[in-house]
Amino acid sequence: MTVKAYAVTKAKGDFEPFEFELGDIDPYEVDISVESCGICHSDLSMVDDEWGMAQFPLVPGHEVVGKVSAVGDLVSHVKVGDRVGLGWHAGYCMMCDQCMGGDHNLCANAEPTIAGRHGGFADTVRAKAASVVKIPDGLDASEAGPLLCGGIAVFNPMVQVGLSPTGSVGVIGIGGLGHMGLKFAAAWGCHVTAFTSDSKRQEALDMGAHDTINSRDPDAIKAAAGRFDLVLSTVNVPLDWNAVLATLKPRGRLMMPGAVTEPLGINVLPDMMFKQLAVGSSPVGPPVVIRQMLDFAARHNIAPVNEHFPMSKVNDAFEHLRSGKVRYRIVLDRE
Known part of the structure; x- marks a missing residue:
């Protein structure tokens, strides 16, 4: 499958249209057809390679909301057509003491969504099923992306x-x-x-x-x-x-x-x-707490305050982020 995305090819570079291939889906993986994706300051840090862990070409985006377009044979908790979210982690080892104890976010071999793989500034993003969570019906999915990291x-x-x-x-x-x-x-x-x-x-x-x-x-x-x-x-x-x-x-x-x-x-x-x-401090949260947070947000009608840009205007969105004038998060909407 050919994925159409936006990538930077060097540190602090501009975004350009980018295509890459996804192979056959693994039994425990999920493909998400991206509807929107929040921009987190961590995306900017990766684009600028502030942490020395960026790999180029880089497709950022780890506050993904979309619909499941494909599932592996052993995925049971989501199905094609479900609206789901994906945050900072796109996979865990599932065998270490931290994962077995429910602290997946502390897994030493956790897979960041935008390091070693391509993220959500794309029409499709792939992740391990354990890191994919359903978006509750009570949340406005178009505004929910920044909840998944911020x-x-x-x-x-x-x-x-x-x-x-x-x-x-x-x-x-x-x-x-x-x-x-x-x-x-x-x-x-x-x-x-x-x-x-x-x-x-x-x-x-x-x-x-x-x-x-x-x-x-x-x-x-x-x-x-x-x-x-x-x-x-x-x-x-x-x-x-x-x-x-x-x-x-x-x-x-x-x-x-x-x-x-x-x-x-x-x-x-x-x-x-x-x-x-x-x-x-703490690194984001495990899937169980992310689900609790989304349910809490739906129950109390909590949503981030967002500014929206079409995904094709990702360079304008990053310029706005660098200006420090955002109130308070940015969401890219896929056209």
């Missing part, structure tokens, strides 16, 4: 820390990840505070925040000492992390789905030790 990146930490619905949550950075963190935490039942600029204050309140803290005001952050059970940091820039830790209650958690690449410079004393705090 959404699970902020939902999974809430599950992993056992967040109480009576908890107090701070969300740092109201952008592509953070705005979904606000919506999820508010629907969870928590009191939610957005760390953001004054220019986004009203938007944060409209998306579920109960109050805001000016993230550029050290005194405002200091005044929030001991307030939060969980702080979700969705930014990828260095902050005064010791000041952030001071906003946590005893046994509080700072979780960092934002990919900060610089050392954190965290002091163990006084707050981490005397308040028994913890700092962590």
Whole structure:
């Protein structure tokens, strides 16, 4: 089968039409006829080869929504015609302790959808069946793509820390990840505070925040000492992390789905030790939590705020992403 796609042939290159061949489908694989695909900042990092793992030509796209067009002989949980989603992982080993324990996202041999294979900026994408999840009928499939990476990146930490619905949550950075963190935490039942600029204050309140803290005001952050059970940091820039830790209650958690690449410079004393705090992160989520997240989003009518581009305008979409002016995610619609 010939797949028509859009690819970059070098780091930081422009997208060009690209075709490649898919061989016979394996017994445990699924082919998805792509309807839409979100653009994640991770796609930009791969296009620019920031992580040194891109292989060119590269077809990005790991927030895929579409209909199943073919299934292998041993696939049982989806059938041709089902509307499904595919996120960061397109396969797992299915035999390691992590997979057998339900933590597929921690599998050492997990297969990224856009590393070593071609992703969803295409008319068809192929993946191992275990990584493919049904889209609930209650979700608007045309808007759901960003939930499959950005959404699970902020939902999974809430599950992993056992967040109480009576908890107090701070969300740092109201952008592509953070705005979904606000919506999820508010629907969870928590009191939610957005760390953001004054220019986004009203938007944060409209998306579920109960109050805001000016993230550029050290005194405002200091005044929030001991307030939060969980702080979700969705930014990828260095902050005064010791000041952030001071906003946590005893046994509080700072979780960092934002990919900060610089050392954190965290002091163990006084707050981490005397308040028994913890700092962590997590790689997206396993299929079972992705399904839970999609069901939760459908139940509470949660959707990311998206801007749409036709897939043929992928270069315009990436230029808009690089500008930093996106509100708040981009979805490519296949014409």
